[in-house]
Amino acid sequence: xxxxxxxxxxxxxxxxxxxxxxxxFLRDVLGLTGTHWGCDTSNxxxxxxxxDGRPVKSCTVLAASAAGHEITTVEGLERDxxxxxxxxGFHEEHGLQCGFCTPGMxxxxxxxxxxxxxxxxxxxxxxxxxQICRCTGYATIVRSIRWAAEHPAAAGAAAETAGEAxx
Amino acid sequence: xxxxxxxxxxxxxxxxxxxxxxxxxxxRYVDDVQLPGMLHGAVLRSPYAHARIVSIDVSAAQQxxxxxxxxxxxxxxxxxxxxxxxxSMDTQAVLATDKVRFQGQEVAFVIxxxxxxxxxxxxxxxxxxxxLPVVVNARRALDADAPVIRDDLEGKADNRIFDxxxxxxxxxxxxxxxxxxxxxEEMLYPRVHPAPMETCGAVADYDAVEGSLTxxxxxxxxxxxxxxxxxxxxxxxxxIRVIAPDIGGGFGNKVGIYPxxxxxxxxxxxxxxxxKWMEDRSENLMATSFARDYVMRGSIxxxxxxxxxxxxxDVIADHGAFNATAQPTKYPAGFFHVFTGSxxxxxxxxxxxxxxxxxxxxxxxxxxxxxVTEAVYLVERMVDLLARELDADPxxxxxxxxxxxxRFPYEAKTGWVYDSGDYETALRKALEMAGYEQLxxxxxxxxxxxxxxxxxxxxxxxxxxxxxxxxxxxxxxGMADAAELRVHPTGKAQLGISVQTQGQGHETTFAxxxxxxxxxxxxDVEVVHGDTDRTPFGLGTYGSRSTPVSGAAAAVxxxxxxxxxxxxxxxxxxxxxxxxxxERGRWFVRxxxxxxxTIQEIAMAAHGTVELPKGVEAGLDSETVYxxxxxxxxxxxxxxxxxxxxxxxxxxxxxxxAVDDCGTRINPIIIEGQVHGGLADGxxxxxxxxxxxxxxxxxxxxxxxxxxxxxALEVPDWETGFTVTPSPHHPIGAKGIGESATVGSPxxxxxxxxxxxxxxxxxxxxxxCTPSRVWEAMxxxxxxPQ
Ligand code: FES
Ligand code: FES
Numbered sequence: 001x002x003x004x005x006x007x008x009x010x011x012x013x014x015x016x017x018x019x020x021x022x023x024x025f026l027r028d029v030l031g032l033t034g035t036h037w038g039c040d041t042s043n044x045x046x047x048x049x050x051x052d053g054r055p056v057k058s059c060t061v062l063a064a065s066a067a068g069h070e071i072t073t074v075e076g077l078e079r080d081x082x083x084x085x086x087x088x089g090f091h092e093e094h095g096l097q098c099g100f101c102t103p104g105m106x107x108x109x110x111x112x113x114x115x116x117x118x119x120x121x122x123x124x125x126x127x128x129x130x131q132i133c134r135c136t137g138y139a140t141i142v143r144s145i146r147w148a149a150e151h152p153a154a155a156g157a158a159a160e161t162a163g164e165a166x167x
Numbered sequence: 168x169x170x171x172x173x174x175x176x177x178x179x180x181x182x183x184x185x186x187x188x189x190x191x192x193x194x195r196y197v198d199d200v201q202l203p204g205m206l207h208g209a210v211l212r213s214p215y216a217h218a219r220i221v222s223i224d225v226s227a228a229q230q231x232x233x234x235x236x237x238x239x240x241x242x243x244x245x246x247x248x249x250x251x252x253x254x255s256m257d258t259q260a261v262l263a264t265d266k267v268r269f270q271g272q273e274v275a276f277v278i279x280x281x282x283x284x285x286x287x288x289x290x291x292x293x294x295x296x297x298x299l300p301v302v303v304n305a306r307r308a309l310d311a312d313a314p315v316i317r318d319d320l321e322g323k324a325d326n327r328i329f330d331x332x333x334x335x336x337x338x339x340x341x342x343x344x345x346x347x348x349x350x351x352e353e354m355l356y357p358r359v360h361p362a363p364m365e366t367c368g369a370v371a372d373y374d375a376v377e378g379s380l381t382x383x384x385x386x387x388x389x390x391x392x393x394x395x396x397x398x399x400x401x402x403x404x405x406x407i408r409v410i411a412p413d414i415g416g417g418f419g420n421k422v423g424i425y426p427x428x429x430x431x432x433x434x435x436x437x438x439x440x441x442x443k444w445m446e447d448r449s450e451n452l453m454a455t456s457f458a459r460d461y462v463m464r465g466s467i468x469x470x471x472x473x474x475x476x477x478x479x480x481d482v483i484a485d486h487g488a489f490n491a492t493a494q495p496t497k498y499p500a501g502f503f504h505v506f507t508g509s510x511x512x513x514x515x516x517x518x519x520x521x522x523x524x525x526x527x528x529x530x531x532x533x534x535x536x537x538x539v540t541e542a543v544y545l546v547e548r549m550v551d552l553l554a555r556e557l558d559a560d561p562x563x564x565x566x567x568x569x570x571x572x573x574r575f576p577y578e579a580k581t582g583w584v585y586d587s588g589d590y591e592t593a594l595r596k597a598l599e600m601a602g603y604e605q606l607x608x609x610x611x612x613x614x615x616x617x618x619x620x621x622x623x624x625x626x627x628x629x630x631x632x633x634x635x636x637x638x639x640x641x642x643x644x645g646m647a648d649a650a651e652l653r654v655h656p657t658g659k660a661q662l663g664i665s666v667q668t669q670g671q672g673h674e675t676t677f678a679x680x681x682x683x684x685x686x687x688x689x690x691d692v693e694v695v696h697g698d699t700d701r702t703p704f705g706l707g708t709y710g711s712r713s714t715p716v717s718g719a720a721a722a723v724x725x726x727x728x729x730x731x732x733x734x735x736x737x738x739x740x741x742x743x744x745x746x747x748x749x750e751r752g753r754w755f756v757r758x759x760x761x762x763x764x765t766i767q768e769i770a771m772a773a774h775g776t777v778e779l780p781k782g783v784e785a786g787l788d789s790e791t792v793y794x795x796x797x798x799x800x801x802x803x804x805x806x807x808x809x810x811x812x813x814x815x816x817x818x819x820x821x822x823x824x825a826v827d828d829c830g831t832r833i834n835p836i837i838i839e840g841q842v843h844g845g846l847a848d849g850x851x852x853x854x855x856x857x858x859x860x861x862x863x864x865x866x867x868x869x870x871x872x873x874x875x876x877x878x879a880l881e882v883p884d885w886e887t888g889f890t891v892t893p894s895p896h897h898p899i900g901a902k903g904i905g906e907s908a909t910v911g912s913p914x915x916x917x918x919x920x921x922x923x924x925x926x927x928x929x930x931x932x933x934x935x936c937t938p939s940r941v942w943e944a945m946x947x948x949x950x951x952p953q
Binding site for chain 1: 182183185186187188189190191192193194195196198199201281282283361362363364365366413414415416418447448449669670671672836837839840842843844845846847870871872876878879880882884885
């Protein structure tokens with residue numbers, strides 16, 4: 001079947017199998033490999049993307065049912081070479097180690113901050129509780145998201161401290 | 168403006184260089200590799216834990232329009248690849264030929280156009296199994312009438328793999344015979360799984376014309392894997408390139424070679440196209456390297472006034488259906504004999520029996536430092552049991568028995584020589600950070616009110632950084648690591664290393680080591696890893712060996728460059744090299760500090776036209792192979808506070824204080840991150856995680872719905888502290904930190920749970936201390952270990 005999904009502000013039309021999951025559509029069909037796949041029971045959250053601004057596990061959404069919705073992936077967080085404060089926060093506070101859970105965590109954080117710009121530690125923990133990080137023990141993720149809350153327009157210096165974007 | 172504290176030249180809180188790609192979703196993991204014409208493999212797995220294979224019919228699968236090939240054990244047999252060697256010198260079936268020996272074992276491999284089609288085709292394979300009796304209980308595996316699992320091994324009539332011991336049995340028995348107090352306990356360190364968020368997988372690309380293989384794989388040891396592929400697949404080693412791109416967590420799960428990797432390689436050879444195999448989560452949990460599964464009986468002997476005299480322990484080690492643990496050859500129980508712990512003992516002895524069961528193979532994984540996890544758990548539980556028996560305070564009992572600083576290097580009763588330590592200072596610091604006295608007072612008050620609060624302590628001594636190579640090898644490969652440092656004419660450098668980050672931040676910390684030694688900014692040092700074509704040989708990252716071994720290599724190679732730079736500087740400045748002095752980043756003339764040359768200037772001159780002394784070659788590049796003289800022995804003192812709900816048995820970790828000593832600290836940000844991650848592992852193991860089996864050998868922990876990993880809601884905000892006791896034999900005094908917290912935290916948590924349950928007279932609860940187990944223990948029905 002033919003689907004058209006808007007991903008990071010761009011309409012992407014493709015011919016797909018109806019059963020194709022959004023996570024595989026993004027990764028294998030569009031080559032947006034920042035969204036990860038870590039389980040088969042919808043427990044890990046490494047596949048989280050934003051659908052119309054709300055976090056969803058893209059392993060539980062059919063690509064076909066994403067048609068007509070706006071999907072944001074980690075690749076869409078940086079705008080015009082300026083990092084999202086959440087991205088910079090993860091760098092500042094060592095919110096990542098292997099980086100596998102990181103895109104999903106950052107997107108959940110973005111949605112949380114859009115709704116609640118000043119979340120408490122407990123609210124942050126609650127927001128990311130559907131996602132597993134095996135490396136960080138979560139405290140630095142919480143701090144990263146707090147950093148972003150405290151620096152809502154921080155982005156500018158990011159490219160300097162977090163290195164240049166990969167080409 | 169950045170301060171030097173934020174941008175240190177050398178050791179300090181440098182933010183990670185590698186973050187730039189990960190926060191942009193530009194990390195490149197194995198499953199991100201897409202090659203033109205690439206096909207996808209999927210593994211058919213056994214539903215039975217033990218069954219004879221009567222027949223396999225793949226014809227329907229072969230007819231699936233998107234299927235390119237189907238491999239079975241018989242096909243591999245024709246190539247001599249149906250079995251492969253394990254890291255413990257056993258053999259393991261790649262695809263089963265005679266019978267299956269655990270649920271989830273690999274039976275066939277389908278190669279198709281895409282991953283969905285490959286899995287569809289698995290459904291079309293018809294296997295006729297004849298079920299056999301199953302044994303999943305390690306003790307019962309030793310019974311005379313237990314089904315023999317490894318009848319493929321010539322003359323094998325039982326399930327015993329090895330009997331191994333350490334320490335002095337007679338001396339230990341003698342001490343126990345005269346001790347005032349002896350306490351014994353049976354405990355199980357249950358089977359758990361490292362479960363990194365990225366599962367295991369590979370992309371194999373065989374070029375028939377060149378006869379060369381490129382293998383992208385989730386490996387913690389790319390060089391060792393290349394050698395093994397050369398030996399197993401009999402491909403010439405120089406034609407094999409193993410690439411470990413970004414690895415999404417390893418924790419020991421990615422040390423071994425799994426049948427899926429071999430099948431991907433064969434699949435690429437057979438189809439002439441690149442083949443990707445990526446396991447799903449249930450395959451990861453059911454079939455790849457589990458951890459622990461040690462059935463232990465420990466005893467501790469002491470005087471009535473609280474001097475610990477001896478420890479002994481008997482273990483039945485469940486290795487699953489194939490002995491595939493990754494550990495140095497001479498040490499079938501890993502470094503378990505460091506169970507002597509952090510205490511001055513008169514004698515110690517352990518006996519370990521390894522057994523086959525109808526469970527997945529593996530055993531050394533999940534940040535265990537080669538079984539130091541099991542050892543530390545055993546001794547720290549025993550010390551707490553002794554404190555209870557003596558009615559002593561567990562902190563005081565430990566303080567009275569810890570090895571004193573002046574006793575280092577300390578030779579433990581099982582032969583280890585601990586390099587350095589100041590244990591008492593670390594423990595006192597943890598007690599102070601926690602407010603131990605106040606906590607005990609609070610506990611007494613709460614007990615009055617019927618509330619269950621527990622305070623648990625754990626002290627650990629780790630043994631990490633294997634070699635030395637003369638004592639330690641894996642499949643004959645000595646445990647050393649090389650480093651290669653190139654200094655370009657402009658003074659920028661490239662460091663090639665043989666160890667493999669899975670999130671530990673090597674691109675940052677190894678650049679800092681070179682920066683520290685050469686005085687150039689860490690941004691000027693590019694760290695190359697994860698590609699056997701571009702890096703020197705070495706055994707890889709596990710057992711916390713990166714800093715102790717490869718970190719030492721990086722320091723040594725940088726010092727070689729510095730020494731060479733001195734010779735070049737002497738030619739540039741026309742003074743004797745002996746008259747030159749080093750300050751960070753620069754050689755200068757003694758007594759005339761203005762006369763000097765920076766490393767950058769020297770690098771340019773070394774590649775330029777300066778006349779060098781006879782026998783000195785141009786350039787500054789250098790390489791080294793580091794063979795550690797001894798292990799390093801990081802240590803730490805942990806304290807955990809839990810609350811137990813008397814109505815449900817639910818345990819909540821309220822506080823966790825961790826004081827770690829890993830010697831010299833290269834990057835405190837990364838060290839703290841490593842500790843945090845390990846503490847979360849500890850909460851998982853102590854309270855939640857379990858790979859269990861039913862009587863028929865069905866795996867009951869085969870998905871993340873059943874195998875419970877802590878989320879942000881189950882862990883507290885960690886309170887970390889540190890002391891610094893450098894290793895005397897390591898070039899920069901660093902000891903390694905990657906596994907300390909995973910090793911040290913479970914006993915502190917279980918000690919806290921048992922402490923909370925003291926009003927109920929509970930002496931021990933086996934991990935994981937789930938609400939139902941805790942509640943059962945409160946009713947006086949502790950689940951007996953198997
Ligand atoms: S892949 Fe695990 S929740 Fe989606
Ligand atoms: S950073 Fe590795 S899983 Fe979160």
